[in-house]
Amino acid sequence: MPELPEVETIRRGLEQKVRGEKIKRVIIRNERSVKTPPSSEFVQKIQGKVLCQIHRRGKYLILGLDSGESLVLHLGMTGRLIYSKTREEIGYSRVVFLLENNAQLSFADVRGFGGLWFVPDEKFEEAVPALANMGPEPLGRSFTLEKFKQLLKGKKGKIKSLLMDQTFIAGIGNIYAQEALFLSGIHPTRSPSLLLDQEIERLYHNLLNVLKEAVSYRGSSVNTYVDLDGIEGNYEPRLRVYRRAGSNCLRCRQVIERMEVGGRGTYFCPRCQK
Numbered sequence: 282m283p284e285l286p287e288v289e290t291i292r293r294g295l296e297q298k299v300r301g302e303k304i305k306r307v308i309i310r311n312e313r314s315v316k317t318p319p320s321s322e323f324v325q326k327i328q329g330k331v332l333c334q335i336h337r338r339g340k341y342l343i344l345g346l347d348s349g350e351s352l353v354l355h356l357g358m359t360g361r362l363i364y365s366k367t368r369e370e371i372g373y374s375r376v377v378f379l380l381e382n383n384a385q386l387s388f389a390d391v392r393g394f395g396g397l398w399f400v401p402d403e404k405f406e407e408a409v410p411a412l413a414n415m416g417p418e419p420l421g422r423s424f425t426l427e428k429f430k431q432l433l434k435g436k437k438g439k440i441k442s443l444l445m446d447q448t449f450i451a452g453i454g455n456i457y458a459q460e461a462l463f464l465s466g467i468h469p470t471r472s473p474s475l476l477l478d479q480e481i482e483r484l485y486h487n488l489l490n491v492l493k494e495a496v497s498y499r500g501s502s503v504n505t506y507v508d509l510d511g512i513e514g515n516y517e518p519r520l521r522v523y524r525r526a527g528s529n530c531l532r533c534r535q536v537i538e539r540m541e542v543g544g545r546g547t548y549f550c551p552r553c554q555k
C-alpha cells in the first residue's frame with residue numbers, strides 16, 4: 282500500500298502537472314470507486330471545475346477545486362493515479378478525468394480498495410470519517426519528540442501495529458514502520474508503554490528521517506506503486522530490513538527473520554532489535 286512518501290510524491294506531481302487545469306469531463310468506469318455522492322452527481326459536480334491546491338493528509342490526497350469544494354482520494358492497496366498528455370487507455374482505470382488541455386488523469390485500481398469522495402465544502406473531515414480520526418502528521422511542525430512521548434504513554438499492544446495505526450500517527454504503513462524499528466534497534470512486538478526514553482528518542486528521529494529520505498527518493502515500488510508518470514520509486518533498493526528475510530543484517534550480519542505481527546509480514550534482525 283502506498284504510504285506517506287509515495288502519496289507525497291504523487292501530491293508533488295499533481296501540483297506540477299494539474300494545478301490550474303480545468304476538468305472537462307469525468308468518465309466513471311467502475312461506480313464502486315466513487316464513495317460519495319452517487320456517481321451521476323459526482324460527475325456533474327466535478328465537470329467544469331478547476332483544480333487548485335493539492336494537499337495530503339496521511340495517505341489521502343485532497344484536491345481543492347476553484348469552487349471551494351474538494352475531491353478526496355485514497356489509493357487503497359493497489360491504486361494508481363496516472364497522468365498522460367494524450368487520451369490513452371490505462372489498465373484497470375476506474376475513474377478518468379479528461380482535462381481541458383487534452384491531458385488526462387486516470388485513477389486505476391486493480392483490487393479496488395481505493396476510492397474517491399466529492400466534498401461540497403472544506404469539511405472533508407466530516408465527509409471522510411478516517412480523516413476525522415486521523416493522528417498527527419509525522420512530518421508536521423507540531424509533531425515534536427515531546428508529543429510523540431505523550432502519545433506513547435500508556436499505549437498497549439505492539440509498537441509496530443501502533444505505528445501503523447492511522448489514528449495514532451498518519452501515513453505510516455508496513456514498510457516504514459519496519460524500517461524505523463530496525464534503525465532504532467527496537468523489536469516490532471515491544472510494548473509501546475515500556476519503551477525507554479532513549480529508545481523513544483531514537484524511534485522518533487529514525488521515523489522522521491526514513492520518511493524524509495523515502496520522499497527524497499520518490500517512494501518505494503515494492504508492490505504496484507508508481508508515480509504520476511507511471512515511473513517506479515527509487516527507495517526500494519535502500520530499504521534496510523523490509524523483505525530481506527534470509528539475507529544478512531546490514532549492521533551485524535545476523536540473518537534477517539520474518540514473523541507475523543498483527544497479521545502482517547514483519548522483518549527484523551533478532552540480534553539488533555531487542
Ligand SMILES: [Zn+2]
Pocket residue numbers: 530531532533534535550551552553554
Ligand atoms: Zn543485526
